[in-house]
Amino acid sequence: RTDLLLGAIQHQDPQIRMIVAIAGAEPRALCKLTQDPWREVRWSAVQGLSNLKSPLSLCLVDYLRDPDLSIRLHALQGIGSLARFAHIQQAVVSRDNLILPLRLSYQKSTVYEERASALASLALWGEVKDAQAILQAHFARGGLLDLSQAATYACAIKPGVDPLQVLRRVISNSPSLMVREYAAVVIWPKGLVSLVSPLGPSLG
DSSP states (O other), rough: OOHHHHHHOOOOHHHHHHHHHHOOHHHHHHHGGHHHHHOHHHHHHHHHHHHHOOGGGGGGGGGEEEEEHHHHHHHHHHHHHHOOHHHHHHHHOOHHHHHHHHHHHHOOOOOOOOOOOOHHHHTTTTTHHHHHHHHHHHHHHHOOOOHHHHHHHHHHSSTTTHHHHHHHHHHHSOHHHHHHHHHIIIIHHHHHHOSSSTTOOOOO
């Protein structure tokens, strides 16, 4: 019962809070666990919110400020996965409240995995400005090899986009053999990777 889970989410034993969070307590309660002192509880809250597939699960953006990288990555993946559900899309009142935190995750992070995950999550919500800017800079000046692979993946998974057109553009314009191989050999023949791995495939 939800009321029992709601009470247990405040239990003094962090193991109980963790189990209840994964089980999927009332989403408002899980949204309040951002300040829980136990990392495992916060990670479990992110998992629970992702599993609930509720519009309230979008409070996952609050977990993007978590000091633990693995929790931030987990939250980015969860936010991206929620974009698949029409009832959640329709419940978004202000896209800025969702898109801006995701863009900040990309812009402020110095960790490649976090930046790549943010680009992928943004793309699933229909926002690829940052990914397109990376590719334009790469086409013009080279460099940005890892980010260019992440940007290629992001542009290719944007809803309503023909991924083949994206990949052809990268193959035609990238000065890097590594990036062209990523587009031609890794992504397209194997099909776009599922949301289980928002970073996409890797040559490394």
